[in-house]
Amino acid sequence: MTAMISAAVLGSAGIVHADVTSQSSATTPTDTSEVVAKTTDLGKAALTTSQNTESSADQNSNKQESTAPVSSNDQEKKASVENNQNNTEKTTNPEKEQSSDTVLKSSVSSVANNENKEVKSVTPATSSFATDENIVSQRTVPQANSTITVSNPTDYPTQAAKLVGKNSQGQPYYIYQIVNLRNPTLDSQQARLILAVDPANPQGNNFVYVTTDQYKKIYGNVYVIAPGRYADIAVGTSGSTSPNGENSRIFRVSNTQPFTFNFNGKTISVPASVSIKSVRTVNPVYGLGNQAKINYTDKVDITPELNNPAIEYIYRDKDGNYTTNSALPTNVPVNGITGQRFLITNVDNYKQVVKGYYLTNQKDSLSNTANGKDYQGTISQFQIGKYYQKTLYNWDRSVSQTLIYELLDPQGTMNISLVRPNAKTETKRVAVGQVDRFSNGTLARNPFVPGANAVQLVYADLGHIIPVDENGQVISQDQPIYNNDETDAHKAAATASPDLTAEGWVLNDPKQATITPANPGEDTKVEYRRVIINTETKTVTQTVKYEYADGITEGRPSLPAPRVQVATFTHTTITNPVTGDIISDTWTPAQKFTTVYSPKVDGFYADFAYVGGNDNVTQNTPDTTFVVKYAGPNENVEHQTVTQTVHYQYKDGITEGRPALPQDNVQQKSFTHTVKTDPEGNIIEDTWTPDQADNQFTAVKSPNIHDEATDTNYYYDQAVVGGNTNVTQSTPDTEFIVYYLPGNITTQSKSITQTVHYAYRDGVTQGRPALPTDNVQRVTFTQKIETNPFTGDVTGYNWDPIYSKFDSVQTPELKGFYADQEVAGGDTHVIPEDSDTTYTVYYAAPVSKITDEKHVTQTITYEYADGITANRPTLPRTDVQTKVFYRTVTTNPWTDKVISDTWSPAQTINPVESPTIDGFTPDHAEIPGKTITYDSENLEYVVKYTKDEEPNKPTPEEPTPEEPTTPEPEKPNGPVEETPTPSQPQPTVPAPEAPVQQPTKPVEESSEIPVINQVVSAKPAAPNKEANNKLPQTGNQDSTAIIGLGLVTAFASLFGFGKRKSEK
Incomplete structure (x- = not known):
């Protein structure tokens, strides 16, 4: 025998198959491409399977066939069929839903090589129910005082059972299907397939064995087909190994796993099924449920399940439909597999009383054993309220069709539905034991076996x-x-x-x-x-009237109209028309009069806020009347003020030397309290009224404080305080304190310098005056970083000053030399980012000479007013001051151009204080100073002394006068001409022409010189050096000094100035 296994992918469990007999084998499988185009959600799974199985088929096509010795008799033998009793099959819900897009790729595995394994023949199982050998399980149910014993079916193939293996718990695999294989023979015996499951997990792997009708041995491997997988099993030596060839010896076994899908508008779950597909057909020998012994090209069986019920509680509605009902007891499971037998002792004990329902089974109808107490049955494949499937595949492993089974009643009637890709679902209602046919030739066979089922307890309303x-x-x-x-x-x-x-x-x-x-x-x-009903009615009233207490109505508001409430009661007598007895004699229930609140009357108040009201008004309650009287009110008024105050303080308590703090911010709201009482003193109104429209305290923004004198910012700890949007008379006074502190200051500095450097243009310094020292100016910038003392936030950083400037530097005079720049430097916009700057001023000797000179003299003579000199102090000597002026012509040393043709500048004759003579007073205390120029006239003054009135005649001390020395003015030496010879050609820089200085006119002499009547010492005082516009405070100045000053001034005027700047 040759056994070939081809591992491939099944069609998705979302598409199902149906049994097809040999008579309908001519039906053409649905083409894959057609499925792609026309299928619904179910077809999508078939499409996925078709696309993914091509590679599997390609891979498996390279597998080598293995051959095994077989009988020379290759004639087809008819299958020997053992007598078997049809058994029903049962399903449970799958543990998980199979996705329609799942692609199943695992191949079937071989778990044992039983080639040529010999098996001795055994005696078939007896028909007795329970022996030590065939009892599978036994369970006691304490609630029902009952025992459930499970055993294999009476026709269980015990000879074949010797060939199957066991699970890890030592339980033999459970055989649920044996089929003859048409045509193949093994050792001249009819070839058969045995299908078994693990009794601990019957919905899992399927175990397939190849044997013969003699059950002597297993040929080839044991094929373990996992859920969602299939196996191609080649049996015999004759024929093709192509699965869909005309003479194919391939038998494809597919294990369709449990799945969930949408059927007729609801989601259902179905258990597993196993299909056998072949060209040569198969014929069932042993199986569960109602099976026809005919040839099948596609044979599908529902896989056995574990723990199906032995006792079913079923509900029948008024229309005769059977279903489950949550009000009924839970089904009683049995520890066995579909098709096994069970025996329940004391079965009547499972009849339970269910409120609102009754048991429809005939009394004493459950027991079916000789003792009249026990029930013997078969674990059924089917339960009411559940669905089952049989799935069929095309050779390309796409889904061909599905049969969906639904048990409708305990008698076995079923709905069988055919589901195909790209076709409308067909449904047949098939009675027990009957067969119908769908439009494509597929048989709709009812597999239910009457009597071979669980105990079915049917309840109705x-x-x-x-x-x-x-x-x-x-x-x-x-x-x-x-x-x-x-x-x-x-x-x-x-x-x-x-x-x-x-x-x-x-x-x-x-x-x-x-x-x-x-x-x-x-x-x-x-x-x-x-009943006979008689009625009568009665009314009860409550009236409220309104009056003024003093009876006056004229000129007053109209009073409210009376308020009247009416309660109507009905008296009902009910009489029994049959006996004449009074059944009932009643009044309608008690009613209520509501309390009436006194209406408002402008300017008046009621003596009662409300009157009336009765929660138990009956027909016996008398009519009632209330009078409410109104009187004017008494009024008492008081006022209340609510205040919000914001104080401002320095946090450290220091105020000295700091800006004044802001004044307290005070906000106030006032309210009027009005209490009105009625004439009896009862408070009828107690109200508070705000005196202003705005009853809010606004939030106060803290003022900024800045000290202008010190440029100091002061910071507050709170930017905004206070505020209340709903100030009432009950609001307490509130106070807030805002604290201030000066900002924290840190500084850094940067200095920038301007240097004016002095040099001789020709670089020669020997024998010449020392050059001026470099003029260096420094500007220092200070960067101030200020932080908030409360938050630490940086609030400002800046350079102080933002910019600065350098003073322009007047070029110093250097005797005998001419500078190229009058002024150097003086950048007016220096910023911290600037660099140090250097300017160079060059000197060269000018060409100057004096061409003319002139003397101007001031002479002061001292006399007694009366002309008498005898016996009087000697008069002061004549004071003479002479100023010398020179005319100088100066030329530029570079261009020989006349730079200036000027007289020496104006000079000042210092004020001369009149000397003191004891006992005499000068008519002029001081001769004021004069500014004179070269063209001024000589000046002459006479100071006269008048004798003082003397109460006593002191003897004056006569000073010894000194003889003045009249210095001879020196003429300056002739100009020194210096013509520098540069080492290289120098650019010609024209010097600006100095304007010719106009002579300054002498200051006109004062018309009056007041005489100061004060006796002072005759000793001359030192000359005063204040400005010329003030009167001198000293006496005569040494004429020698005057002449010397004139000479210095003359020499200073000899030199002019040019301009030249060099910046480094």
């Missing part, structure tokens, strides 16, 4: 009592359900008819006050008659 009138018409929705008989689940107990007196009906027959139904499921009509 108990009947109701239906109230009707004498014409049989229903008169009320009060239709009580029958009470249960607590001792017998089949029966209903006595039930009271409803009391409809409140609805106006009474029983026509008092004997029907209680109903004991003969049929617990049928309703009972109970006749009622209308």
Whole structure:
């Protein structure tokens, strides 16, 4: 025998298959491309499978066939069929939903090589129910005082069972299908396939064995087919190994795993199924459920399940439909597999009384054993309320079709639906034991086996009592359900008819006050008659009137109209029309009069805020009247003020030397309290009224403080304080303190310099005057960084000053030399980013000479006013001052151009204080100074002394006068001409022409010189050096000094100035 396994991918579990007999084998499988174009969600899975199985087929096509010795008799033998009893199959919900897009790639595995394994023949199982050998499990149910024993079916293939393996718990695999293989023979015996499952997980792997009808040995490997996988098994030596060839010896076994999908608008879950597909067909020898012994090209069986119920509680509705019901007890599971037998002791103990339902099974109908207490049954494949599937595949591993099975009633009637890609779903209602056919030739065979099933306890709704009138018409929705008989689940107990007196009906027959139904499921009509009703009415009133207390109405507001409330009561008498008895004699229930609040009357107040009110007004309550009187009010007024104050303080308490703090910010709101009382002193109004429209305290923004004198900022700890949007008379006074501190200052400095350097143009310094020292100016910038003392935030940083400037530097005079620049430097916009700057001033000797000179003299003579000199102090000597002026012509040393042709500048004759003579007073205390020029006239003054009036005649001390020395003015030496010879050609820089200085006119002499009547010492005082516009405070100045000053001035005027700047 040759056994070949091809691992490939099954069609998705979202598409299912159906059984197809050999008669319908001519049906053409759906083309893959057609599935792609036309399928729905189910077809999408088939499409996915078709696309993904091509590679698997390619891979498997390279597998080598292995051959094994077989019988020379290759004639097709008819399958020997063992006598088998049809068994039903059962399913449970799958553990997980299979996605329609899942691609299953695992291949089937071989777990044992049993080639040529010999098996001795064994005696078939006896028909007795329970022996030590065939008992599978036993369970005691304490609640029902019952034991459930499970064993294999009486026709279980015990000979074949010797070939199958065991699981890890030592349990033999459970055989649920054996089929003959048409044509192949092994050792001249009919070839067969055995399909078995693990009893601990029957919805998992399928174990497939190749053997013969003699069950002597297993040929080839044991094929373990996992859920969602398939195996191609080649049996025999003749024929093609192509799965869909005309003479193919391939038998494809596919394990469709449990899955969930959308069916008829609802999501259902179905258990696994296994299909066998071949060209040569197969014929069932042993299996579960109702199976026909015919040839199949596609044979599909529902895989056994574990723990299906032995006791089923089923609900039948009024339309005869069977389903599950959560009100019923939970099904009782059995520890066995579909198709196994079970024995339940004391089965009647499972009949339970369920409120609102009754058991429809005939009494004593459950027991089916000789002792009349026990029940022997088979674990069924099917349960009401669940669905099952059989899935069929095309050779390309796409889904061909599906049969969906639904058990409709305990008798076995089923809905069988055919689901195909790109086709409308067909559904057949098939009675037990019957077969129908779908439009594509697929058989719709009902696999249910009557009697081979669990105990089915069918419950239905108990009947109701239906109230009707004498014409049989229903008169009320009060239709009580029958009470249960607590001792017998089949029966209903006595039930009271409803009391409809409140609805106006009474029983026509008092004997029907209680109903004991003969049929617990049928309703009972109970006749009622209308009662006789008589009525009468009565009213009760409550009246409120309004008056002025003093009876005056004129000129006053109109009073409210009286308020009247009326309660109406009805007296009802109900009489039984059958007996004449008074059934009821009642008044309508008590009512209420509401409290009446006194209306407002402008300017007046009621003596009662409200009157009346009664929570228990009956027909016996007398009419009542209330009078409310109004009087004017008494009024008392008081006022209240609410204040918000913001104070400002320095945090460190220091105020000296700092700016004044802001004044307290004070906001106030006032309120008026008005209390009005009635004439009796009762408070009728107590109100507070704000005196202003705005009743808010605004939030106060803290003022900024800046000290201009020190440029210091002061910071507050709170930017905004206070504020209240709803100030009332109850708001307490509030105070806030805002603290200030000066900013924290840190500094850094940077200095920038301007240097004016002095040099001789020709570089020669020997024998010449020393050059001026470099003029260096320094500008220092200070960067101030200021931080908030409360927050630490940097609030400002800047350079101080932002910019500065350098003074321009007047070029110093250098005797005998001429500078190229009058002024050097003087940048007016120096910023911290600038660099140091150097300017160079060059000197050269000018060419100057004096061409003319002139003397101007001031002479002061001292005399006695009366001309008498005898016996008087000697008069001061004559004071003479002479100023010399020179005319100088100076030429530029570079261009020989006349730079200046000027007289020496104006000179000043210092003021001369008149000397003191004891006992005499000069008419001029001082001769004022004069500014004179070269063209001024000589000046002459006479100071006269007048004798003082003397009470005593002191002897004057006569000073010894000194003879003045008249210096001879020196003439300056002739100009020194210096013509520098540069080492290289120098650029010609024209020097600016100095304007010719005009002579300054002498200051006119004062018309009057006041005489200071003060006797001072005759000793001359030192000359005063204050400005010329003030009177001198000293006496005569040494004329020698005057002449010397003139000479210095003359020499200084010899030199002019040019300009030249060099910046480094």
